[in-house]
Amino acid sequence: MRSIRYQEIAEALRERVRNAAPGSLLPSESELSAEFSASRVTVRRALELVRDDGLIDARQGFGWFVATEPVPQRLESLGTIEAQLETSGRDAQRRVLEFAFEKPPAHVRRVLGVAKVLRVKRVNLADGEPFAVVTVWCPAELGERLSLSDVERHPFYELLDGKLRGATQTIGADVAHADEADLLAVPVGAPLLKCRRVTNDADGRPILMSEHLFPAHRTEFVVELPNDVPSVTPAGLRLVE
Numbered sequence: 001m002r003s004i005r006y007q008e009i010a011e012a013l014r015e016r017v018r019n020a021a022p023g024s025l026l027p028s029e030s031e032l033s034a035e036f037s038a039s040r041v042t043v044r045r046a047l048e049l050v051r052d053d054g055l056i057d058a059r060q061g062f063g064w065f066v067a068t069e070p071v072p073q074r075l076e077s078l079g080t081i082e083a084q085l086e087t088s089g090r091d092a093q094r095r096v097l098e099f100a101f102e103k104p105p106a107h108v109r110r111v112l113g114v115a116k117v118l119r120v121k122r123v124n125l126a127d128g129e130p131f132a133v134v135t136v137w138c139p140a141e142l143g144e145r146l147s148l149s150d151v152e153r154h155p156f157y158e159l160l161d162g163k164l165r166g167a168t169q170t171i172g173a174d175v176a177h178a179d180e181a182d183l184l185a186v187p188v189g190a191p192l193l194k195c196r197r198v199t200n201d202a203d204g205r206p207i208l209m210s211e212h213l214f215p216a217h218r219t220e221f222v223v224e225l226p227n228d229v230p231s232v233t234p235a236g237l238r239l240v241e
Contacts, residue, residue, distance in 0.1 A: 009036050009046035017055050021129050022068035023218050025185065026056065029063070059217045062190050068218065082155060085126055093125040097183075099148045101140055108137045111198055111206050118143025120151050123183050130184050131218045136210040156208060163207060167199040171221060174213065184215050191216040 009032075017026070027035065032043045047064055050056050058064045085092040098121040103109075108117060117137045124132040136156055142163075150159055157164060174194040181188045192213050199208040 005038060006042045006045040006049065009038060009043060010049040012036070013046060013050045014053065014055060017050065017066045020066045022066050022127070023129050023131075023215075024066050025062065025187070026064040026066070057217075060191070062186060062215075062217050065217060081124065081132070091125075091127050093128070094122050094152065095125065096120060096122045096148060096152045099151065101143065104137055108209055111209050112137065112139055113206070114139045114141075116140040118146065120156075122151070126218075129218075131214060133180055133183050133213045134210060136208065138208050142207060156210075160208065163201050164199050165202045165204075167197050167208075169195060169197045171195050173216075176213075176215075180213055184213070186215050193219060193221070195221075 013026075026032070026047075029040050029043050029047070032038075032047075033040050036043065038046075047056065047058075051058065051064075055067055056064050057067045082092040082094070098119065100119050101116060102119055103115065104112065104117040104119075109115070117140055119135065119137050121133070121135045123130050124134060136151075138156065138160070142160065146159055172194050174192045176184060176186050176188055176190045176192055178188055180186075180192065181190065184190075184192075186192075193216055195212040195214070197208075197210045197212070198206050199210075201207045
C-alpha cells in the first residue's frame with residue numbers, strides 16, 4: 001500500500017540524514033523516485049514526514065537539505081565572520097583558492113582608485129561545510145608585505161590592523177553560477193546572498209574591498225536597530241534600478 005511505502009522511504013531517509021552534514025543537499029525528488037522505484041507523489045510524502053521530524057527542510061531553488069541553523073552575521077560592528085562563529089562555538093575554517101597581484105576589474109578600480117591590486121579568493125567553512133565564497137581586493141602596495149600563508153591563517157582585518165576605520169556594506173541577491181555552485185555545494189541557479197563591503201582607512205579612503213557569496217539557506221544577517229526607529233521598513237533598504 002502507498003501509505004506503507006512512503007513510511008518505508010521516510011525511515012530510510014531518516015537513517016541517511018542522521019549521518020549527513022547539516023545543510024548538505026539531498027538528491028532531487030526525481031533521483032529519489034528512481035532510487036526507491038516510487039512515484040514522485042510517494043517520495044514527496046516521505047520527505048514531508050521527515051521534515052515534520054525537523055530533520056530536513058526545503059527551499060525554492062535548493063530542493064531538500066539536511067536541517068541546519070543558519071550562520072548568523074551581526075552587522076552592527078566591523079568584524080569578521082570567523083570571530084562570530086567562534087563566539088557561538090562553531091569551527092571556522094578558510095581555504096584560499098587564488099592569490100594574485102593583477103590589474104583590478106573596473107568596478108574595483110573605481111572604488112580603490114589603484115592600477116594594481118592583490119586579489120585573494122577563498123572558501124569559508126563552518127563546521128567543515130562551505131558557507132561562503134569570498135573575494136578580497138587591496139592595493140598592491142599594502143598587499144606586497146602579505147604572503148599566501150598570512151591570508152590562509154588570518155583575516156585581512158588582523159593583517160591590516162591599525163589601518164581600518166569603518167566600512168560600508170551592501171547586501172543583495174544573486175544566483176549560483178557553475179563555479180560558485182561547485183564550491184558551495186548547491187545547485188546551479190540556487191539563490192545566493194551577495195554582500196559587498198568597502199572598508200576605509202582613518203582618513204576615509206577605501207583600502208579594502210570584498211565580495212561575499214552565501215547560500216541563502218545557510219546564512220542570515222542580523223541588524224540591531226535603536227528603539228526609537230519609527231518605521232517598520234527595513235533599515236537601509238533602497239530600490240535598485
